[in-house]
Amino acid sequence: MDPPFRLTAVLFEGFELLDVFGPLEVFGALSDQFSVSMAGPTAGPVTSAQGPRALADWAHAGAPSPDIVLVPGGRGTRGLVSDPDFLDWLKGWAGSAGIVTSVCTGSGLLAAAGLLDGYRATSNKRAFGWAREQGPATTWVPQARWVQDRDRWTSSGVSAGIDMALALVSHLLGRDAAVTVADRIETEWHEDPDWDPFAAKNGLV
Amino acid sequence: MDPPFRLTAVLFEGFELLDVFGPLEVFGALSDQFSVSMAGPTAGPVTSAQGPRALADWAHAGAPSPDIVLVPGGRGTRGLVSDPDFLDWLKGWAGSAGIVTSVCTGSGLLAAAGLLDGYRATSNKRAFGWAREQGPATTWVPQARWVQDRDRWTSSGVSAGIDMALALVSHLLGRDAAVTVADRIETEWHEDPDWDPFAAKNGLV
Numbered sequence: 001m002d003p004p005f006r007l008t009a010v011l012f013e014g015f016e017l018l019d020v021f022g023p024l025e026v027f028g029a030l031s032d033q034f035s036v037s038m039a040g041p042t043a044g045p046v047t048s049a050q051g052p053r054a055l056a057d058w059a060h061a062g063a064p065s066p067d068i069v070l071v072p073g074g075r076g077t078r079g080l081v082s083d084p085d086f087l088d089w090l091k092g093w094a095g096s097a098g099i100v101t102s103v104c105t106g107s108g109l110l111a112a113a114g115l116l117d118g119y120r121a122t123s124n125k126r127a128f129g130w131a132r133e134q135g136p137a138t139t140w141v142p143q144a145r146w147v148q149d150r151d152r153w154t155s156s157g158v159s160a161g162i163d164m165a166l167a168l169v170s171h172l173l174g175r176d177a178a179v180t181v182a183d184r185i186e187t188e189w190h191e192d193p194d195w196d197p198f199a200a201k202n203g204l205v
Numbered sequence: 206m207d208p209p210f211r212l213t214a215v216l217f218e219g220f221e222l223l224d225v226f227g228p229l230e231v232f233g234a235l236s237d238q239f240s241v242s243m244a245g246p247t248a249g250p251v252t253s254a255q256g257p258r259a260l261a262d263w264a265h266a267g268a269p270s271p272d273i274v275l276v277p278g279g280r281g282t283r284g285l286v287s288d289p290d291f292l293d294w295l296k297g298w299a300g301s302a303g304i305v306t307s308v309c310t311g312s313g314l315l316a317a318a319g320l321l322d323g324y325r326a327t328s329n330k331r332a333f334g335w336a337r338e339q340g341p342a343t344t345w346v347p348q349a350r351w352v353q354d355r356d357r358w359t360s361s362g363v364s365a366g367i368d369m370a371l372a373l374v375s376h377l378l379g380r381d382a383a384v385t386v387a388d389r390i391e392t393e394w395h396e397d398p399d400w401d402p403f404a405a406k407n408g409l410v
Contacts, residue, residue, distance in 0.1 A: 025255060
């Protein structure tokens with residue numbers, strides 16, 4: 001039997017490694033519940049901002065619409081917010097998923113595609129002003145580990161994606177499932193979405 | 206100018222995603238200090254325990270000897286501890302590196318290759334007995350986020366690799382460098398190597 005939730009991460013040149021593989025570690029630990037795949041500019045190698053390369057299972061254009069979308073940040077986001085072809089594809093493809101998530105500056109991509117219009121959202125604390133510029137119709141929350149607003153889940157920078165992924169597991173499957181995964185991967189889960197010491201460190205509160 | 210430290214992660218079929226990409230996020234954030242690459246069974250795709258594939262830059266046999274070796278865990282370790290060709294290669298290749306590190310059950314691979322003989326070490330807390338069996342000449346430390354003994358650094362399960370990587374950055378470049386990276390990736394660094402709530406949760410203390 002196929003797992004009930006199909007999750008696809010969006011890769012692009014210059015994606016942030018941990019934004020993708022932190023959450024995929026969490027969801028991949030529950031392989032009876034989640035199937036995980038990755039969509040890139042083409043099916044094949046995609047180079048991260050840190051150098052290591054991952055292999056996309058699908059090209060963006062050919063990727064089946066999943067139940068859950070994960071959009072990472074990374075320096076590659078800076079060009080993509082001005083790429084109408086990418087944003088058109090993201091708006092249609094991610095917009096038809098049941099749950100849309102982002103990590104770090106990935107929320108800037110969602111915002112630029114119009115996918116956060118009318119939503120509350122957060123982003124990386126070092127590039128918060130940049131994210132804000134991408135979404136004038138979004139209510140940006142400066143102090144939050146992650147923000148859930150209906151079917152949109154946006155997290156703060158990099159490592160925050162792991163905490164958000166565990167919260168989403170808790171939301172879908174119950175808190176015990178999230179705690180079990182956190183213990184298995186020896187993660188101290190920040191279960192409170194308001195926990196965010198990095199907002200103050202970056203002068204946002 | 207090339208970065209002073211060349212770090213290579215060892216990939217194999219069934220490697221644990223976050224064991225590799227947590228530390229590579231940390232080292233990759235300091236690209237003026239660390240170059241990062243990955244060595245697999247062949248140069249090309251390697252499938253993780255969670256499903257997503259990464260691209261090895263080198264085949265194990267052809268990988269240049271780096272300054273720092275990173276050996277992850279994951280279910281693929283279980284077969285490799287009985288693979289004499291792999292263990293012979295690992296012993297020679299990693300043994301000539303200045304610093305040898307492992308995450309999670311990767312310490313079982315180091316132990317099986319004889320690379321932890323006479324050293325103190327730790328491992329994942331759920332598979333601690335298995336790791337211990339691989340290294341009868343190793344002093345296993347059941348409660349530790351990570352253990353440094355001279356040029357060997359071994360961490361506890363999965364997420365612990367990030368804390369160990371930050372500690373290694375601190376060791377090589379100073380504490381400020383580690384704190385800067387932790388803040389940048391919005392990680393709450395567990396700076397105390399004795400912090401380990403997962404030992405008690407798994408009945409090891």
